[in-house]
Amino acid sequence: MNKDKTIEKKKIPCALTIAGSDCSGGAGIQADIKTMLSLGVYASSIITSLTAQNTLGVRDIFNLTRHFLNEQFDAVFTDIYPDAVKIGMVSNKEIVEGIVENLKKYKAKKIVVDPVMVSTSGSVLLQEDAISILVNELIPLATVITPNIPEASKLSGLEIKNRKDMIKAAYLIDENYSKKSNGRPAILIKGGHSIEDANDLLLYNGELTWFENERIHNDNTHGTGCTLSSAIASYLSLGYDLKEAIKHAKEYITNALKCDFDLGAGSGPLNHAWKITA
Numbered sequence: 055m056n057k058d059k060t061i062e063k064k065k066i067p068c069a070l071t072i073a074g075s076d077c078s079g080g081a082g083i084q085a086d087i088k089t090m091l092s093l094g095v096y097a098s099s100i101i102t103s104l105t106a107q108n109t110l111g112v113r114d115i116f117n118l119t120r121h122f123l124n125e126q127f128d129a130v131f132t133d134i135y136p137d138a139v140k141i142g143m144v145s146n147k148e149i150v151e152g153i154v155e156n157l158k159k160y161k162a163k164k165i166v167v168d169p170v171m172v173s174t175s176g177s178v179l180l181q182e183d184a185i186s187i188l189v190n191e192l193i194p195l196a197t198v199i200t201p202n203i204p205e206a207s208k209l210s211g212l213e214i215k216n217r218k219d220m221i222k223a224a225y226l227i228d229e230n231y232s233k234k235s236n237g238r239p240a241i242l243i244k245g246g247h248s249i250e251d252a253n254d255l256l257l258y259n260g261e262l263t264w265f266e267n268e269r270i271h272n273d274n275t276h277g278t279g280c281t282l283s284s285a286i287a288s289y290l291s292l293g294y295d296l297k298e299a300i301k302h303a304k305e306y307i308t309n310a311l312k313c314d315f316d317l318g319a320g321s322g323p324l325n326h327a328w329k330i331t332a
């Protein structure tokens with residue numbers, strides 16, 4: 055194909071989301087694309103699973119096949135190669151295996167893994183028999199993982215009640231990867247589920263950093279985890295280092311939570327248009 059050469063073309067940073075679709079638009083692929091677009095990054099997507107959900111919960115899940123996952127990887131990576139990748143809901147063992155194989159095949163870089171396991175509304179978004187491959191094969195490929203408190207408890211085997219426990223859990227998760235030779239990601243434990251302030255803890259190259267924020271009293275928090283991880287991937291694609299990327303992603307989520315959107319009968323979505331409407 056001959057592209058039109060008369061218009062000067064710009065290269066823009068590209069971020070890819072590999073995640074489930076949330077038809078109500080609050081979480082998953084839809085939240086990721088809104089975030090990436092708001093941050094001035096081109097967004098592409100590889101869908102793992104279709105969910106029928108809204109602000110009240112998940113009604114049904116339809117997983118895509120390994121074949122269709124491969125086709126999406128080939129289509130994206132052979133044409134618009136991403137500068138950073140965010141991975142969210144991966145649903146089952148076959149899908150996780152396919153993602154691991156393709157990330158290696160295409161030598162994907164700057165990978166943010168949000169180890170989504172259970173939605174805040176209580177639905178299982180990762181089958182139990184997929185956890186070990188997520189832990190042993192996918193997470194080692196990540197630059198950073200972003201578990202929330204229940205996910206960090208599952209990964210560390212520790213009940214997390216306060217800041218001290220968050221620190222202990224981060225070290226326990228890291229210890230597991232320090233013994234393996236296939237990768238040692240940075241660990242960002244998110245504090246959204248804490249009873250204290252919404253402080254997130256990063257363990258990176260042996261150093262602890264807190265990203266602190268007062269808790270915003272907003273019941274509409276559907277998709278906060280998806281938004282944070284895709285904002286981190288966006289900033290990484292823009293060339294920020296990891297700590298700066300997290301700092302700016304945290305600012306993004308804080309502003310989106312401060313906007314008084316109130317959609318749906320349950321825990322509603324965030325306002326990704328806060329930059330436009332502010």
Ligand SMILES: Nc1ncnc2c1ncn2[C@@H]1O[C@H](COP(=O)(O)OP(=O)(O)O)[C@@H](O)[C@H]1O
Binds near residue numbers: 253268275
């Ligand atoms: N009420 C809140 N006030 C301020 N920040 C919040 C609030 N709830 C969540 N966050 C922030 O949103 C991000 C996602 O966190 P969390 O809700 O724990 O993830 P998940 O959606 O995966 O459960 C984190 O940066 C967290 O600190």
Ligand SMILES: Cc1ncc(COP(=O)(O)OP(=O)(O)O)c(N)n1
Binds near residue numbers: 073105173174179277
């Ligand atoms: C398709 C899909 N992916 C992920 C989630 C979970 O979203 P998250 O932002 O981690 O948290 P809650 O929205 O559950 O608070 C989801 N619900 N759907």
